[in-house]
Amino acid sequence: MSAASSAFQRPNRTKRTRRRVVLLTATAAAAALTVSACSSGGVSGGGGDTNFVTGNNGVDTVAQGKRSAAPELSGKTIDGKSLSTADYKGKVLVLNVWGSWCSPCRAEAKNLQSVYEKVKGQGVEFVGLNTRDASTTLAKSFEKEFGITYPSLFDPTGKQMLRFKKGTLNPQLIPSTLVIDRDGRIAARALQALSEDTLLGMIKPVLAEK
DSSP states (O other): OOHHHHHHHHHHHHHHHHHHHHHHHHHHHHHHHHHHHHOOOSOOTTSSOOOEEEOTTSEEEEOGGGOOBOOOOEEEBTTSOEEEGGGGTTSEEEEEEEOTTOHHHHHHHHHHHHHHHHHGGGTEEEEEEEESOSOHHHHHHHHHHHTOOSOEEEETTOTTGGGSOTTSOOOOSSSEEEEEOTTSBEEEEEOSOOOHHHHHHHHHHHHTOO
16 A cells, blocks of 8 residues: 555544544433433432332322321411411321412312312311412412312411421422321322322322221
8 A cells, every 4th residue: 555545544544533432422421311311219309318209190109118207387377277287197198388379389279179178088188388478368369269178387488398308208399299198207299280180199099008
């Protein structure tokens, strides 16, 4: 092979080498992204292993023996009455975080009330946690508009939400809905507006537990 021919082929080999490097880099990046996307769980609210499983419906659930205790929430309701979630121990408790200004909260409100009416005689109680409303007047108007009959704690600054420990299935968004089992432990969580079917699907397995 002539010197001219060899000199002509060297740049081609260099180009091919560069293409291989680019391809390998892209492949490695795609693989890393896939691993990252598959690592969906275990960490919530800043750290810790929550032991949760996320279903296709976006609901996080925890096996009965691996649940974290929910904190006691207490204070005044939007009607000015005293309420403590500790009083509901022994029953399944549905806790819904909402605000009158929140569009998804408005979308799910009637669904929550409908499910409440279906299960309230079966050992299930509902408590709302109204947050970031400037006054109880706004919250009361919301409840009247959507026919909400279960009580809601008034939490304008969000301090009640901060009682949930990092690393548990804490309410991170508005709306958030938690199902707390009879022993006061968090069994399920949804960080989205709920349909009746999805909410019932969260409650029924916990209600069936012995």
